[in-house]
Amino acid sequence: MAGQFRSYVWDPVLIVSQIVLMQNVYYGSLGLWLALVDWLLRGSPSLDQMFNAEILGFSTPSGRLSMMSFILNALTWS
Numbered sequence: 166m167a168g169q170f171r172s173y174v175w176d177p178v179l180i181v182s183q184i185v186l187m188q189n190v191y192y193g194s195l196g197l198w199l200a201l202v203d204w205l206l207r208g209s210p211s212l213d214q215m216f217n218a219e220i221l222g223f224s225t226p227s228g229r230l231s232m233m234s235f236i237l238n239a240l241t242w243s
Contacts, residue, residue, distance in 0.1 A: 194241060198234040206230060 195215060203210045213220055214231040221235075222228040 191238070191242070195234060195238045198237045198241070199231065202230050202234050202237070 192215070199214050200210055202208065203214075208227060208230050211227075214227060214234070220228050221231055223232065
């Protein structure tokens, strides 16, 4: 019968597709939070806010905005 859950079969395609989907959801929602926070606080949007580790810190305004977006994203999906 097709369409039934198979808990006894290891399906690597399903596992990899779930990992890819979760990464897309995480980074997509983080991008939305960054865009919203930048828009509200009149910041300059940049991909460095998401991918550059040097920006993540509380010493600069852009670092505080990025950290706030990361925290809001974590609270959204918890």
